[in-house]
Amino acid sequence: MLSRFSCGLAVIGWLGICLLPLSLAIEEGALWTASxxxxxxxxxxxxxxxxxxxxxxxxxxxxxxTWLAGVAFTEDERSVVVVDTWNxxxxxxxxxxxxxxxxxxxxxxxxxGSPQDYALSGVATFGTFVVFxxxxxxxxxxxxxxxxxxxxxxxxxxxxxxxxxxxxxxxHGITMVSDNEMVFSQRNAGLWELxxxxxxxxHKAGPEVMSDLITGKGWNDGAGKDAQMSExxxxxxxxxxxxxxxxxxxxxxxxxxxVATNEVTTIAGATSGTSTDGSCSHADGDSxxxxxxxxxxxxxxxxxxxxxxxxxxxxxxxxxxxxxxxxTLAGTPNEAGLRNGRGSTIQFSSPSxxxxxxxxxxxxxxxxxxxxxxxxxxxxxxxLVLGTCRACEVPLxxxxxxxxxxxxxxxxxxxxxCPIVKPENSEYVEGVNDCSWACVATxxxxxxxxxxxxxxxxxxxxxISDEAIVAIVAASCAFLLLLTAGVLYYIRDMDLSRFFGKxxxxxxxxxxxxxxxxxxxxxxxxxxxxxxxxxxGVGPPPVPVxxxxxxxxxSGFDSSPMQHQAxxx
Numbered sequence: 001m002l003s004r005f006s007c008g009l010a011v012i013g014w015l016g017i018c019l020l021p022l023s024l025a026i027e028e029g030a031l032w033t034a035s036x037x038x039x040x041x042x043x044x045x046x047x048x049x050x051x052x053x054x055x056x057x058x059x060x061x062x063x064x065x066t067w068l069a070g071v072a073f074t075e076d077e078r079s080v081v082v083v084d085t086w087n088x089x090x091x092x093x094x095x096x097x098x099x100x101x102x103x104x105x106x107x108x109x110x111x112x113g114s115p116q117d118y119a120l121s122g123v124a125t126f127g128t129f130v131v132f133x134x135x136x137x138x139x140x141x142x143x144x145x146x147x148x149x150x151x152x153x154x155x156x157x158x159x160x161x162x163x164x165x166x167x168x169x170x171x172h173g174i175t176m177v178s179d180n181e182m183v184f185s186q187r188n189a190g191l192w193e194l195x196x197x198x199x200x201x202x203h204k205a206g207p208e209v210m211s212d213l214i215t216g217k218g219w220n221d222g223a224g225k226d227a228q229m230s231e232x233x234x235x236x237x238x239x240x241x242x243x244x245x246x247x248x249x250x251x252x253x254x255x256x257x258x259v260a261t262n263e264v265t266t267i268a269g270a271t272s273g274t275s276t277d278g279s280c281s282h283a284d285g286d287s288x289x290x291x292x293x294x295x296x297x298x299x300x301x302x303x304x305x306x307x308x309x310x311x312x313x314x315x316x317x318x319x320x321x322x323x324x325x326x327x328t329l330a331g332t333p334n335e336a337g338l339r340n341g342r343g344s345t346i347q348f349s350s351p352s353x354x355x356x357x358x359x360x361x362x363x364x365x366x367x368x369x370x371x372x373x374x375x376x377x378x379x380x381x382x383x384l385v386l387g388t389c390r391a392c393e394v395p396l397x398x399x400x401x402x403x404x405x406x407x408x409x410x411x412x413x414x415x416x417x418c419p420i421v422k423p424e425n426s427e428y429v430e431g432v433n434d435c436s437w438a439c440v441a442t443x444x445x446x447x448x449x450x451x452x453x454x455x456x457x458x459x460x461x462x463x464i465s466d467e468a469i470v471a472i473v474a475a476s477c478a479f480l481l482l483l484t485a486g487v488l489y490y491i492r493d494m495d496l497s498r499f500f501g502k503x504x505x506x507x508x509x510x511x512x513x514x515x516x517x518x519x520x521x522x523x524x525x526x527x528x529x530x531x532x533x534x535x536x537g538v539g540p541p542p543v544p545v546x547x548x549x550x551x552x553x554x555s556g557f558d559s560s561p562m563q564h565q566a567x568x569x
Contacts, residue, residue: 039370053100056086057366135170146170177241227264234297287324
């Protein structure tokens with residue numbers, strides 16, 4: 001027989017298995033639940049709290065927009081900085097209070113929705129600074145002016161680093177590789193590194209000069225200029241700054257840059273093909289069979305094992321860096337929508353920028369003009385330790401006690417008395433939490449289920465007793481038997497051929513009387529005459545004579561005993 005401990009673990013295990021298809025489970029015991037952090041789904045531009053604030057991300061872009069609306073956590077991880085692309089603004093959202101404020105209004109937007117209205121794209125934070133990419137002239141909004149801008153959140157000042165000498169369409173995604181160094185992508189070009197203190201810019205991979213754009217676009221991996229790419233967009237660095245992961249939007253793959261050697265390697269997605277042959281599509285699988293549909297941005301979870309990717313198929317993808325396997329964690333492939341929940345129940349519309357901490361993921365849901373938040377929670381008997389759900393020990397608790405969940409201060413589950421004492425006329429029974437109780441045999445649960453009440457007595461029968469029923473049945477059987485006998489007697493001599501189609505056989509004479517001429521004639525013995533004494537009544541009384549015998553004697557029939565025996569007398 002299984003112990004309560006074994007049964008409890010089995011139930012918990014099956015619960016986890018049942019919930020897994022509906023859950024965004026990146027690690028064992030972890031669940032991620034989506035909600036709306038800020039915005040109400042209507043394009044606009046105003047600060048406020050939660051749904052009172054409005055953003056405008058993707059006006060004028062298609063459902064498969066490739067422009068990045070970046071997002072990054074501040075160093076204290078209490079807030080995120082968001083690029084509000086259409087409004088040409090840098091906004092800050094407090095993750096706990098959901099309060100939204102505008103940090104920078106970069107330039108006035110063009111009402112006609114021309115490309116300069118998406119001048120801002122990537123963003124990163126370091127210290128008290130926010131760095132963002134800006135690609136258009138602030139005064140005229142009519143010509144390119146590619147640059148990286150730095151905003152000091154303490155003093156409000158802005159500074160810039162010009163990138164106009166780089167080939168391509170200006171800076172795009174940004175990630176910090178050290179306290180003062182960053183790697184950024186050039187739209188339609190390659191990857192570069194910038195030292196904020198010295199303002200020195202170093203080419204890392206892809207096209208380096210304008211002439212390289214002719215041969216620099218392609219699929220090939222390699223180091224420096226030998227690495228081909230088409231449209232690197234979002235990127236993220238490992239905590240040690242030695243590796244940068246980035247997405248190639250046009251080549252529909254995810255790649256890795258070794259910061260020290262400048263070597264570029266494709267880790268998942270297509271390595272050749274065209275936009276019409278399935279190379280840019282949605283498919284889960286291993287590193288060679290998985291496909292992305294114009295990926296936009298990426299973020300690392302602190303565990304260092306999982307890379308998150310926002311995909312233009314309206315999904316959030318996960319790459320296991322150890323195995324290269326790719327899976328869909330949230331969203332319905334190729335189906336835009338706005339729905340919260342877990343796993344496949346979540347819906348996005350062109351998810352773009354993404355940032356992550358140990359227990360929070362923030363995404364700019366550009367098609368819905370909303371900033372979305374996914375929070376990590378742990379299954380029962382798991383505890384969040386340094387951002388990871390850790391299984392805690394589950395003890396065997398006696399009846400009347402329950403297994404209390406582990407907490408940050410109590411790393412293992414403990415047995416504690418049941419918070420609600422069982423009601424009267426009940427007893428504890430084995431259950432999942434060992435606080436289960438049931439009413440005793442003579443009682444039943446009350447309507448509200450909180451107590452036990454005496455079972456009502458069954459009403460006495462108002463009909464005939466069992467003994468009377470037996471007597472009636474016996475009398476009925478006797479009557480039927482008598483009736484059957486009477487019927488059989490009545491029909492014994494009836495001609496039943498009319499009912500059964502058969503002629504009644506003739507009845508043979510049981511005894512056939514012999515003819516007198518055939519019988520031997522025996523003289524009839526004549527009684528001798530009586531004496532005078534007999535006539536006077538003296539002497540023995542006469543023997544009475546049977547009248548039938550006398551009649552037979554008169555007819556000449558021998559009525560001796562032998563003759564009687566012959567006739568069955």
